[in-house]
Amino acid sequence: MRLLRHTTALMAGMLLSASVLAQENSHSPYQDHVENPGIFAMIGDLVIARPLLLGVTAIGAAAFVVSLPFTLAGGNVTEAGQELVLRPGTETFVRCLGCTKSGYGRSQQDENL
Template sequence: MKLFRSTAAALALTTGLLALPAHAEVAQQNTSGDPLYTANAPGAFSMLGDLLIARPLLIGATAIGAVAFVVSLPFTALGGNVKEAGQSLVADPAREAFARCLGCTSSVKNEY
């Protein structure tokens, strides 16, 4: 009788563990309606990493880019590419830091 119980318990545990990925996939579906968020469908670990690591680094990159933009402003004004320098040094990192959904890989919206 002990062999039957241990075999039944092992079978039940194995079946339960095999069903976990299917359950996790159903629980992770997005219903927000945002096509960018639906396309990326970030998980909890990617959201946590984005919040604790990527966002502070992007905010720092925005601040450093703003300082670099101000320092390079006389040279970019002479070259006539102030808009491009501001876009790449300040606006792009700021958009990725503040306008991107949590856990998404890019804030660029793809046309579907």
């Protein structure tokens, strides 16, 4: 059991570090929202980041519903909805697999394949 925990932690660390390395080795750091993530970045995003972001989106939606009477009284329902629900939801569902920025940011070369 102990070996399984250490192996899982090691694999998670390797996937996260591969994601960082893939981000650092991008072709042009000056292009806006265009990334070319590698396989390890995609796997790390699929296995680790997306499930966590889905959980954050669900918790944010629950927090938004609980805080709704207070945000209605304060007049900041839009801001609360944006920060608690829309931002995590955008990071979860509108980001290409392995990319670090929201949007459909695949490079043109990958879209032609």
